[in-house]
Amino acid sequence: MALVERKHVDGDVGRLSEATAGDFIALLKPRVMSLVVFTAFVGMVLAPATPNPLLAVIAILAIAVGAGAAGALNMWYDADIDAKMARTAGRPLPRGRVAPGEALGFGLFLSAFSVMTLGLMANWLAASLLAFTIFFYVVIYTMWLKRSTPQNIVIGGAAGALPPVIGWAAITGSVxxxxxxxxxxxxxxxxxxxxxxxxxxxxxxxxxxxxxxxxxxxxxxxxxxxxxxxxxxxxxxxxxxxxxxxxxxxxxxxxxxxxxxxxxxxxxxxxxxxxxxxxxxxxxxxxxxxxxxxxxxxxxxxxxxxxxxx
Amino acid sequence: MPDDDRIKPTEKELKARRNRSIAIALALAAFVIIVYLGSLMKLGPSLFDRAM
Missing domain, CATH: 1.20.120 (Four Helix Bundle (Hemerythrin (Met), subunit A))
Structure with a gap:
């Protein structure tokens, strides 16, 4: 008896992905990201310290990528319900452009890199706040509250409200x-x-x-x-x-x-x-x-x- | 194994892979530049201040 009896694979198994870079950028929720970048930037400007401009730009980038990573993980978990809503049915996962595993890996990889970069280039308080924001949005809001209580966006809103605090912390090292x-x-x-x-x-x-x-x-x-x-x-x-x-x-x-x-x-x-x-x-x-x-x-x-x- | 047993990527798949590869290359290059310049800014002149 041969260990492998079937010579052919069925369906899309083993096929190359047709996802383009644009599909992965869509996973980052660019419109949400732009609001995150803007509010974090305002937090930085209002902070009572003058940062090195380049380090401030890197901090903003890290916060933006961290927010995008949280968006990708949200889309990975919510693919089933996104497919049912007209507003979200066109996202890369429901359309089958990106595989769930790709979105999960992409989100986890960017989460880790954004937090590490912010920690090394700004400070570890800001990095911890970014890590907490990603955790809160993905685990507390997406996985738990969103499908279980009408207070979902009240409590979950904390994740979207943290970027200016992270921006402030990146410059001053304090909250x-x-x-x-x-x-x-x-x-x-x-x-x-x-x-x-x-x-x-x-x-x-x-x-x-x-x-x-x-x-x-x-x-x-x-x-x-x-x-x-x-x-x-x-x-x-x-x-x-x-x-x-x-x-x-x-x-x-x-x-x-x-x-x-x-x-x-x-x-x-x-x-x-x-x-x-x-x-x-x-x-x-x-x-x-x-x-x-x-x-x-x-x-x-x-x-x-x-x-x-x- | 005969060639016809293998999965042949379509033109669309190859084009998408090339698109992803270019994006990854650009992102990695940007990351290297960011870390390099960021390190220079963070450590300042002390980066080159070491015993010979």
Missing amino acids: TLESLVLFLIIFLWTPPHFWALALFKTGDYARAGIPMMPNVAGEGHTKRQIFAYAVLVAASGVLPSVLGFASMAYGAVAAVLGGGFVWYSWHVLRMADGDRAMGPAKALFAYSLVYLFAIFAALLVDGMISRVGG
Whole structure:
């Protein structure tokens, strides 16, 4: 009896992959990565120290790659539910462009390299925070919370809120109240942002079996929660000015932007139950993206002016 | 083993492999440059400060 009786392999076994570099870049979630890079950069600029510019660029790169690695690991684990949602069905794994093992290896490899690079080029506190962020996003959020509780994005939002803290730590080697305020702004912003999306993507999340707030607690409860969080977002936005590490001018800009957030959320709150068009929810989702970019851009400009002036 | 028993890569697979190989080469080259320049910046002049 021959040990190997079959001379031919079936299907795609043993075939070369057709994945291109572009597919692997898509695994890094470039749009999320750009927000991570931006907020981490703002954390660096606001930190009370002047870094070597090249080391600062390397630190930003390491944070970006670490965030991308977390995205790749998220896509590896979530391939089954991504295939069921219109929003995510085009990702490389559901489309069969990248094999699960390739995505897992890619994510683990980049996670290790990004943390090591940040540790060696900046400091090990920043590297530990990056490692914790990747762990929190992949294990706590993706593997545990996402499929088990409607509070998934509330708690999981901590991962997305950490980049400015990592940026600050990369420059100063410390975590301070100021960096935690930057964390708080993104942490409080995450629930209304994703719940606005979940309101008009209820069908998608239901098909995938993800217990998002509108699917579990209903539209009315979600709209009230969105409004409550919007008020907290607006209040947290002006904290940098109140605590004295941003100017009054920034405070005024943040108040206006926060007022806009509350205004859009008010329209969501007043939206009729059963409104299928979900216009106010879509408008809030779009505004929330503008808000986060604008508030950090305002902090960046304010920080740069105070550096030049001071 | 006769040649026809082996898996023959298609044009598309070969093109994708070449694309990946170039990307890996570029990423590794960038990583080497980053580590080299980063080490120079981090260690500064003391990098060359050693007993002969």
